[in-house]
Amino acid sequence: MKKCVYEIITEKVIEQLEKGVVPWRKPWINGGAVNWKTQKPYRGINTFLLEAGEYATFKQIQEAGGKVKKGEKSHIVVFWKWLEKEDEQSGEIEKIPYLRYYRVFEINSQVEGLTSKRKETVFDHDPIEKAEEIYKGYINGPDYTFYPGKAVYYPTLDKINCPPLKDFPKVEEYYSTLFHEMIHSTGHKSRLVRPGVITENVAFGDEVYSKEELVAEMGAAMLCGVAGIDNSTIENSASYIHSWIRNLKDDTRLVVQAAAQAQKAADYILGKEASDEE
Numbered sequence: 001m002k003k004c005v006y007e008i009i010t011e012k013v014i015e016q017l018e019k020g021v022v023p024w025r026k027p028w029i030n031g032g033a034v035n036w037k038t039q040k041p042y043r044g045i046n047t048f049l050l051e052a053g054e055y056a057t058f059k060q061i062q063e064a065g066g067k068v069k070k071g072e073k074s075h076i077v078v079f080w081k082w083l084e085k086e087d088e089q090s091g092e093i094e095k096i097p098y099l100r101y102y103r104v105f106e107i108n109s110q111v112e113g114l115t116s117k118r119k120e121t122v123f124d125h126d127p128i129e130k131a132e133e134i135y136k137g138y139i140n141g142p143d144y145t146f147y148p149g150k151a152v153y154y155p156t157l158d159k160i161n162c163p164p165l166k167d168f169p170k171v172e173e174y175y176s177t178l179f180h181e182m183i184h185s186t187g188h189k190s191r192l193v194r195p196g197v198i199t200e201n202v203a204f205g206d207e208v209y210s211k212e213e214l215v216a217e218m219g220a221a222m223l224c225g226v227a228g229i230d231n232s233t234i235e236n237s238a239s240y241i242h243s244w245i246r247n248l249k250d251d252t253r254l255v256v257q258a259a260a261q262a263q264k265a266a267d268y269i270l271g272k273e274a275s276d277e278e
């Protein structure tokens, strides 16, 4: 029965990917580093580059009538672009990810004349029972903390931090975020030993990194499916995955491999024997 759910999820993820919708995932609201203007949290590597705060570019600050304090140093926000390069011998087009960045300042500590747009909203949710069961049923899992602002799994500490339930406008997004980090934790050297988790110094944008993100997102979507959580989270997952894999047609192989690993990871958390299907 569960395999059915897995298959449905895999298909939906691929379907969404093919649609190519890319709104950035924004599942929780309090704490962390956000764009001052939009109040959207930064994701990916930027959550490691920026401390909690509200950030704006020099131009945005000027336009809003603010002024960067004397001597303040900017922070860097990065994003990926793909460069197409033709191989001289084979004539094949190779896609190379390269980093772009822009500079920002934190408006509360580094800027004069601008005010915080932050609202500490608290959402009053009832936990979803079936999803809680999955979380609590993960035998020999990692340690957990629930501080605002950052969803992350630290392989060396074998520890997850997930923003608390009250920070998520949608209860489903809390579980899909928690499940995402739980799936990462199954890759730990004491569990399923996945390269994306055990390899040290994996560069952001490497295939091994992208693949681990795929595994985490697809595995989270599968666990959400098992918990009977609304499929809208799958759409968000798909957008997130798509932001890692800009060209699905080149990377279908990656999606298929990741789906198999995601299924193993979900099985591990659910305490089920690995399926015999490879």
Ligand SMILES: [Zn+2]
Pocket (backbone or CB within 6 Å): 180, 184, 213, 216
């Ligand atoms: Zn992740």
